[in-house]
Amino acid sequence: MKPQTISLDYCRRGSAAIIFVAVLSLAPLAWTQDRTAEARTFADSVLAMFDHGNCAEMYNFFDAAMRKMTKEQWIAACQDVARQRGQLISRELSDNTKSMGIYRFVFAAKCTEGKAIEDLSVTDKEGNWKIAGFWVRPDLETEKEKH
Numbered sequence: 001m002k003p004q005t006i007s008l009d010y011c012r013r014g015s016a017a018i019i020f021v022a023v024l025s026l027a028p029l030a031w032t033q034d035r036t037a038e039a040r041t042f043a044d045s046v047l048a049m050f051d052h053g054n055c056a057e058m059y060n061f062f063d064a065a066m067r068k069m070t071k072e073q074w075i076a077a078c079q080d081v082a083r084q085r086g087q088l089i090s091r092e093l094s095d096n097t098k099s100m101g102i103y104r105f106v107f108a109a110k111c112t113e114g115k116a117i118e119d120l121s122v123t124d125k126e127g128n129w130k131i132a133g134f135w136v137r138p139d140l141e142t143e144k145e146k147h
Contacts, residue, residue, distance in 0.1 A: 034098070035103070035124065036096065036098060036103060038124075038129070039098075039103035039105075039122050039124075039129070040096070040103075040105065042122050042129035043103070043105045043120050043122050046058060046061060046120060046122070046131055046134070047091070047107070047118065047120065049061075050078070050082060050134075050136075051088050053079065053082060055074065055075045055078035055079055055082070056071065056075055058074075058078065058131070058134075059071050059074045059075065059078075061129070061130060061131050062074075062130065062131045063123060063125055063130035063131060063132050066130075066131070066132050066133060081136050084113060085109070085111045085113055085116050085136060086111040086112030086113030086114070087111060087112045088109060088110075088111055089109075089110045089111055089112065090109070090110045091107050091108070091109045091110070091118070092107065092108055093105060093106070093107055094106050094107060094108045094117075101123055101124065102121050102122070102123045102132050103121065103122050103123070104119070104120070104121045104133075105119075105120050105121075105122075106118070106119050106120075107119075107120070108139065114138060114139070115138070115139035116136055116137065116138055116139055117135075117136070117137050117138075117139050118134075118135070118136050119133070119134070119135040119136075119137075120133070120134050120135075121133040121134075
């Protein structure tokens with residue numbers, strides 16, 4: 001049996017096709033933008049709503065798939081947490097991450113009632129920024145230092 005020979009021209013076309021397919025498969029990575037600055041701007045506006053007691057307005061910005069409470073339940077819980085936290089004195093970003101289109105910002109907040117950790121996740125849904133998660137909890141490390 002004679003060995004099969006493949007022309008150099010055929011190999012070049014095959015290589016070009018493989019490279020073309022590889023480039024096309026990587027194209028979405030080039031189109032994906034880091035939108036951390038936009039996400040942070042939205043996160044800051046959400047925190048401003050919380051700081052000013054605009055809990056009903058905040059609820060309207062939650063991604064519908066992430067809502068675990070009715071609007072009335074959210075308003076009551078939000079107001080209760082805001083009351084426990086006290087007035088904001090200062091806030092600084094302590095961590096931020098991005099994964100699968102969700103931007104997470106963790107803030108250390110100094111408040112009239114102590115220190116708190118504010119954890120806010122946001123995502124872009126069809127061109128509109130939405131809240132994916134919002135948690136406020138006491139800074140337990142600071143609480144340990146007091147005792």
